[in-house]
Amino acid sequence: MFRNQYDTDITTWSPAGRLHQVEYAMEAVKQGSACVGLKSNTLVVIGSLKRSPHAELSSYQKKLAKIDDHIGFGIAGLASDGRVLIKNARTQAINHKYTYDTPISVQRLVLQISDKSQVSTQRSSKRPYGVGLLISGYDEQTGTHLFQTEPSGNYYEYKAIAIGARSQSARTYFEKNYQTFEEADEETLILHALRALKGTTGDNVELTSKNASISIVGKDRKYKLIEEEQLEPYLAKLEENAAATTEQQPAEQQDDVDEEMVQ
Amino acid sequence: MTTHISPQMASSGTQHGKFEPYVNNGGTTLAIPGKDFVIAAGDTRLSTGYSIHTRQSSKVFQLTDKCVIVTAGMQSDASTLHKTMHARLVHYEHAHGKQMSTEAIGQMLSNMLYGRRFFPYYTFNLVAGIDSKGQGVVYGYDAIGSYQSVEVGAMGTGQSLIQPLLDNQVAYKNHQLVPSKELDLERALSLVKDSFTSAGERDIYTGDSVEIAIITQEGIKYETLQLKQD
Numbered sequence: 001m002f003r004n005q006y007d008t009d010i011t012t013w014s015p016a017g018r019l020h021q022v023e024y025a026m027e028a029v030k031q032g033s034a035c036v037g038l039k040s041n042t043l044v045v046i047g048s049l050k051r052s053p054h055a056e057l058s059s060y061q062k063k064l065a066k067i068d069d070h071i072g073f074g075i076a077g078l079a080s081d082g083r084v085l086i087k088n089a090r091t092q093a094i095n096h097k098y099t100y101d102t103p104i105s106v107q108r109l110v111l112q113i114s115d116k117s118q119v120s121t122q123r124s125s126k127r128p129y130g131v132g133l134l135i136s137g138y139d140e141q142t143g144t145h146l147f148q149t150e151p152s153g154n155y156y157e158y159k160a161i162a163i164g165a166r167s168q169s170a171r172t173y174f175e176k177n178y179q180t181f182e183e184a185d186e187e188t189l190i191l192h193a194l195r196a197l198k199g200t201t202g203d204n205v206e207l208t209s210k211n212a213s214i215s216i217v218g219k220d221r222k223y224k225l226i227e228e229e230q231l232e233p234y235l236a237k238l239e240e241n242a243a244a245t246t247e248q249q250p251a252e253q254q255d256d257v258d259e260e261m262v263q
Numbered sequence: 264m265t266t267h268i269s270p271q272m273a274s275s276g277t278q279h280g281k282f283e284p285y286v287n288n289g290g291t292t293l294a295i296p297g298k299d300f301v302i303a304a305g306d307t308r309l310s311t312g313y314s315i316h317t318r319q320s321s322k323v324f325q326l327t328d329k330c331v332i333v334t335a336g337m338q339s340d341a342s343t344l345h346k347t348m349h350a351r352l353v354h355y356e357h358a359h360g361k362q363m364s365t366e367a368i369g370q371m372l373s374n375m376l377y378g379r380r381f382f383p384y385y386t387f388n389l390v391a392g393i394d395s396k397g398q399g400v401v402y403g404y405d406a407i408g409s410y411q412s413v414e415v416g417a418m419g420t421g422q423s424l425i426q427p428l429l430d431n432q433v434a435y436k437n438h439q440l441v442p443s444k445e446l447d448l449e450r451a452l453s454l455v456k457d458s459f460t461s462a463g464e465r466d467i468y469t470g471d472s473v474e475i476a477i478i479t480q481e482g483i484k485y486e487t488l489q490l491k492q493d
Binding site: 066068090091094095097169 | 346347350353354474
């Protein structure tokens, strides 16, 4: 998309009925490193590719966060904006449990976050949050859920989805395989997530226990993060099975990116 | 319907009075720290005046894997206090990536109680847990947050019956001959049970059953002791 005279203010509509500032915010999400999510009827897995601004020197940006025992977030885009939404979601979950003595339902939390995001698309004094979320969760009554939220305040529910840079290859992989997810076991789901992530790394970048992380939540399964050493056995399995899995699309090109701000 | 007796009615016989925000729901609590364990207990009778609401109401609330709080006084303030503490603990875990230490919980409770200095929680608390050094510790509180580590703590309507007994048998106060053996879990548990059966005999608000939490490095186990229902 190119600059035009209707994109300066969040509060200005273009003649085509678009809010360009909101769309630009969505671009920030596309520049962030990938986040993938998939679910079975009992478990939801989110995988993320962590970026590090200076390969050898710096740490890797955290992209997965626990919101409550039954809900997790994965972020793509401006990590600092992501932290604000994470903090807000945690408070919402705590307050709901205090008031109603029951865990907040995933959809209700997603709605609250989305409504918050929408507010900043209709105030001239604010800007949209430059972050997209993948929200995993489990409700006793309704089972597993996987949602995506956008800076616009829109949200969607998915069986499997990927967002961020080079995520199309992950989405294509999911489209080919999602029918087997419903009955899949924990290990299978995690391997699918890692395989999907592999396609998003781009040239010359390997998926390692340093730059990948997995979160899992579900029925009788409190939120758990799988990182670093704990991830090794799964990555090793990935190598073994490499020959047997469905082939992936080649990674796409992408524009220059401000690596520090966008994770 | 239970007979409601307001403080006004009970003494002067009049029907109208100011709204009284506090009520004592009765009951007794107890906590004993050991070298690498701590026991916390509370009876399960809930009363007002001369009536019993229920024989099965817990005074014990688990805060972390190695810390519990046991509260005597007004049950509504107690459960609100526990809910608020739990929310604070969850918040802490999100921010720090680990559970709050027993010592930190101890300080936090004091601050929370003092925060209500001018409309206090009508609660008499004992925080019992394993501290950062792996040793058992019990903190005793008044209603507005004054607290200290105690060798043995009892609260509630049976406090005056139990505390002196345990001062003598656990802390060995006023003994001519202090035994050299340190307190072990079996003896502590036995003293807890005897304390409640004795208090239950004389204190009308204590009885029905006792809920006992036994905390060690391995975790928290719960036991129930039946008491007389009179």
